Amino acid sequence: MRARSALFDVYGGHLRERGGAATIAALVRLLEPLGFAAPAVRTAVSRTVRQGWLRPVRLPAGPGYALTPRAEKRLDEAAARIYRTRPSTWDSRWHVVVLEELPARPARDRLTSSLHLLGYGELGPVTWIAPRPSRELSDVLAAEEVAARTFHGEHDGDDTELAARAWDLAELGADYATFVAEWEPRVSVVDASSAAAAFAASQQLLHAWRKFLFRDPGLPPQLLPPDWSGREAARFFDHHTERLARGANRFVESCLDSQ
Template identity: 30%
Template structure:
């Protein structure tokens, strides 16, 4: 199997995910059914299916531990790692965005967010702004941010859970007046960059769809499952940031030929075709490690 090498700096993050990003996807997809925990040997074994050597895996694990994404634990009396409580919450919130993303319509209401942070707490101000961008909010004006209404519960829950709710005021609003809302989409969000990301996703993964649609669903083998796992883990890692960059903006207000719809359709097709094979392979590897621990 062709190794997925670590992406050089300046390369395309979307087409070639970094090792630590793949490990995050691995935990998000398969560890939660096992208490959020995986043995180190299981992580190494599954990442080896992507051509990643153990040294690279251990280095990436160390990086994720320092970032507070995972914690050291014992798994069946063997060395392992578990998702941190904050990471578990983030994955739970992300499931809907990744697998069933919502898209507003031109008649939908908008969520407006404004915040005030004392000058003495600049670091919190920066954290709030970066979080709003990560969630998919657009900047209307200094101190005023906008997103589709369906982000309301997620946004309020996040800022409350992280102790930042007191800095905010949120409003639900309808667009009125004669201003061209479609034109403003390109001012509040970087639509050109977003469309480029979707275009890249399509270009990268259309051949993958051709490959797997040529393999009968009923055809089973452990080798096929391992190959599906490698392809699927990369696919998920490429896809999972896109529903955050694009929070589900109304298609009617976006440029003609907007690639988000086609990209979402492609992802869903591949998810249905290879997702179950990938899961079967991952569960087989996890079960094998659990059986070894009981011997």
């Protein structure tokens, strides 16, 4: 876990619902159980400000940093997929994005990463599909100065085969099973009695789980294998996140109360 990623996780997992702002001192305290010293936190904050995700603000306790509207949108979209708060219903239509031209590297790499994060799978160099449109798509395309045609349409063929072409579901399913096997012994030994330990374990689990956002678009059940291991992985993540929440929240509140 890098300090910038940990910072995003803390804002998305805890600070977004608490106003989306914190002093730099509070951020240093929050990231300390994750192994980051103050210089690393300050560097991550500065980099995140330059990238347009955070903005400096004056808080009652002193200088701090708040989420920008762009960051709020990104974190809200991510949270909806992380915690699966939106219906998985599907109208049998795909959202199709056809790029008018490929940007040069490294813009192409950034665009590919962003489209994966938004839930789009690649059918070809310029053609992407998703089971539902993303509110962030226009912002992502504009940021890389890429023009595209977008539309909804039904696939004249087998939708299951189309999904399997756009996403490697066999590998993804195997990785979900590995996720449970690797994290079960790590988080099961932590309980909510130690606030700092509960916070660290829950944030590390969140960080590992969030990586699946780049690979899993949230396909509807009818397009997934009947024994889809992603369902068990989601239940595992939800159970331990809820189990550790009391201690994690207590730690966050203690850090913010000291602002």
